[in-house]
Amino acid sequence: MDLAAIQAALREMRLDGWLFYDHHHRDPIAYRVLGINPPMCTRRWYYMIPASGDPSKLVHRIESGKLDGLPGARHEYSSWREQRERLREILRGSKNLAMQYSALNDIPYVGLVDAGTVELVESFGVQVVSSADLVQLFEARWPAEALALHLEAGKVVHAAIREGFEAIAQAVRRGREISEYQIQQVIAEALAAGDVEADEPAIVAVNANCSNPHYSPTPETSQPIKPDDFVLLDVFGKKRAPGAVYFDITWTGFVGEDVPQRYAKVFAVVKEARDRAVDLVQTAMRQGRALAGWEVDDVARGVINRHGYGDYFVHRTGHSIGEDVHGNGANMDNFETRDTRRIIPRTCFSVEPGIYLPEFGVRSEVDVYVDDHDARVTGEMQQAVVPILAEAEAGSWVA
Secondary structure, three states, X not given: OOHHHHHHHHHHOOOOEEEEEEOOOOOHHHHHHHOOOOOOOOOOEEEEEEOOOOOEEEEEHHHOOOOOOOOOEEEEEOOHHHHHHHHHHHHOOOOEEEEOOOHHHOOOOOOOOOHHHHHHHHOOOOEEEEOHHHXXXXXXXXXXXXXXXXXXXXXXXXXXXXXXXXXXXXXXXXXXXXXXXXXXXXHHHHHHHOXXXXXXXXXXXXXXXXXXXXXXXXXXXXXXXXXXXXXXEEEEEEEOOXXXXXXXXXXXXXXXXXXXXXXXXXXXXXXXXXXXXXXXXXXXXXXXXXXXXXXXHHHHHHHHHHOOOXXXXXXXXXXXXXXXXXXXXXXXXXXXXXXXXXXXXXXXXEEOXXXXXXXXXXXXXXXXXXXXXXXXXXXXXXXXXEEXXXXXXXXXXXX
């Protein structure tokens, strides 16, 4: 835990403190930010970091060592009445405190403290505000080592997509049946060979299945991949190393030599939305202008709306990326939620607009990393639907 940095951020945000609370390991953010990993948290604990001065701990007497190693005076309780009185004493003088709370649960990744605990704290005359901006500062920013691991994972992920397309091409050329699930396994083997892991298998979808953004084939539900089919591959993973972060991209292809106009037309709209969103981020960072996640979503969604496909873009434009594929930084979202968090340096997020029609769906996903004065896409940007049979032997789809 970087106490000095947390307190400096609290003062800059004009907050009196950051109150951490947990019961039964319900708030993983608290443990990561504080740098602790105590076992068996069967009783409630609180850790108060004031904007200035020493922190305070409140723990149950039968689990009194749960916050050992953290600075600050320890206070203990046994009964619920004593717990409330000790908490009141610790919070005395505070007017506003950050907690893992999100108004209207707009940012569910941060909304981890239960409503009753928020009510308890506010009963002491304290206003509870969201810790979302603080969490982004101390959870979402990458060290240089994480960026390096992300780029290494990206090479493996791109190669896995190439292998997936090549496996489809080889099977079709030889008249051999191949399924979504089999291509998913090809990709899984390619990731494992590159020392890349993921918490879920890659998305391999054909035709109408492409219009289910979280579709995943199983041996029982998998569809065959045949000539003239449209294919979507969403592949993600991170290196097997401490502190590794995810790389997450989506490419689409057509099982043929020439891509039909109906697919090319929809891809062009998605590509335009993607590129406009990326350009907005890069321009804002180069100008030193504050930019929120909802603004990026508005730009991408505006392109798709203008082309008449607005009803078929059914999710946010992008999500934060970290050690989990969905991280705790700003999301590019003014659709599922209104994410007002600023995009800050040393964070990464996806830009992945999509159009999901009844017969097929198109998504084009890239990862955008932001540094102090610029932003960049960390992998190859797909420029057209891959004609799988035409390009398979050249192997030139992915750099």
